[in-house]
Amino acid sequence: MTNSISRRHFTRSAAASLLAAGGLPALHAQEAERRFDPQPSDWRRFEVTTTVQLKGERGDAKVWVPVPSLDTPWQRTVESHWSGSTTDIRAASDGRTGAKVLVASFPAASVDPTLVLTDIVETQNRAVDWKARAPAADRADLHQWLEPSELIPVDGIVKKVATQIVLGARSDREKAQRIYDWVIVSTYREPKVKGCGTGDIKAMLESGNMSGKCADINALFVGLCRAAGVPARDIYGVRLVPSAFGYRELGGNPASLKGAQHCRAEVYLQGNGWVAMDPADVTKVMRQETPVWIKNAGDPLVAPVRKALFGGWEGNWMGYNSASDVKLPGAKQAKLGFFMYPQAETAAGAKDPYDPDSFVYQITARELRA
Template identity: 60%
Template sequence: MKNPTRPTIHRRRLLQQGAAAGLLAPLLGALPARAQDAPRRFAPQRADWRSFEVSTTVTVADPQGTSRVWIPAPSVETDYQRSVDSSWSGNATQAAMVSDPARGVRMLYAEFAPSVSAPTITLVSQVRTRNRAVDWSHSEPVREDPATLRAALAPAELIPLDGIVRKTATEATRGAHTDLEKVQALYRWVVANAHREPKVRGCGTGDIKAMLETGDLSGKCADLNALFVGLCRAVGVPARDIYGVRLAPSAFGYRELGANPANLKGAQHCRAEVFLKAHGWVAMDPADVLKVMRQETPDWIKDPAHPLIAPVMQGLFGAWEGNWLAYNTGHDVTLPHAAAKGTLPFLMYPNGENSSGRFDELAPDAFRYTISARELKA
């Protein structure tokens, strides 16, 4: 039985072959000659706070009638992120910080009268972020608001918890008894069975029922981490997606785990976290494991025990790097004052509409929005 204070992530095939719990240890020590320049470890530790200024500018490309724009704003206040200030400028007829009434997702809302010929709005947010890592050697019961836990166990429109979702989660966690064991099993299951698909638009939609029913477990972060979150919820482990954007290159040398701060279009990234009774909220990111496997090198690496992948597989079970900003944790988000009806699966991109209809938030050049960041001196 694994030591519950030091969880180790292994590939299912290796477990079936009776590999020891310490199998990954020698893999972390040295890399083969053909990968000498690859990162040797990915182990974010608590570090000093970093300060960033993030700017999002939206220009309505084809103003028709009244134009409306919504820009996600940081609404996560935790021990790994602090919001400092947000301000906006532009020629909006009216602008204000608003929230989805059911989820509390914060955003800047801007409205432009038909007389405004070139609608433009810029949101500037200052945040402080830092690495996040659980101390597996320390455990004690953690209290959390029951309402928060209920929300992290509830189904969403694209994340049902019955039917094939519950069946899959139950099968994947067979033999697991504690919440930690269940999360370990599901993390391994997602990495072993799903894969990153670069051709998916944006970050995906997170329709996990369709993924499981079709057997097509490909996608991007909003699909892959939603799958993990839904499976966790289906077996009674509170879990949630956290929607945000990468801000800077990774300090660990992995190209796919960082971003170019001068141009963050396409840098949006969804992470995940689970609530463990003995550790509280714990960072998780199986989607980034799959991203490194698929895109870090020209060759698709399909073995999680590969020397390039093993450190990320291990590190992202319980840790994040603080080069990322969290916007919110909301599913089924309503845009206040929107003419178009219905909800969004999540709010991670600028959105907009006018009399011609809803803009395509996944086409930043056609929608005409830019996102950039700069790190501020302490």
């Protein structure tokens, strides 16, 4: 893709993807009636434990772990507590974004520095009631969700593409719907991308490489919405348990949530308030739910997910924060584009958060019954 791509090209590409014909692959023909409809229900309570152990490390070390920072109609934090092989552990927050973080410093004499964080959170399924009226949000708060971040610019090619997609749209909801549909048919999930991706949307659009994972695909959705004048934000978190609707790729293994990090998105629509969105999970179902890559966005296995994730999501996931350009307290490394992975620095430098086995960290979850 280049700066000169026309709206006709976008329209033609989207239509071709949406209307692609072809028989339903035999491998998932039996899945055609799969349901995905996460309507609001009772609260679920989870105990989420993050354990970091820097095995084999000696010398000064510092560890940062994200702490759930959300208090919303669909998620609330009951309590957080921690322990470790150091007395220098403190809770802090990023002053600009409000993202909460647990910081642990280990002295030079420490062997296998260890930190354990346990969060008790409650979550709900979420689905917008399009007929209900939500109270208006604070204008100053909304303004910040129209602003660019380092990885999510709203000018240049992002603005140009957004303008082409929403041309003629009569409402913010229609803008969001067009961008949501365009992202689904114009991007694709690439399983080989490390972690959740980098989220560099300008590079995606300029290179024409529209592959990635949730931090790429949902960031593109957010950036295009902002550039079109619709407040939007990513929410960075982790899947906790399997999906109640049978979609393997839309859940996590609670015994081992390494690699279960997932970001979602929200847009603010006048009259509806903040509305859940997740085009990246639609592309994940298309690419990874079956052995066959489903390239038709209207496929019967994909359609329920595509419909539900415009306005809703399942409460088997915990959000940490909506922070971008985060400067971890006391860190030597540069600002983080987003913060949903444990981070660590040792005498040898920063650990790779996308490689939990060499880091070493583990995340587990347990649902607590009332």
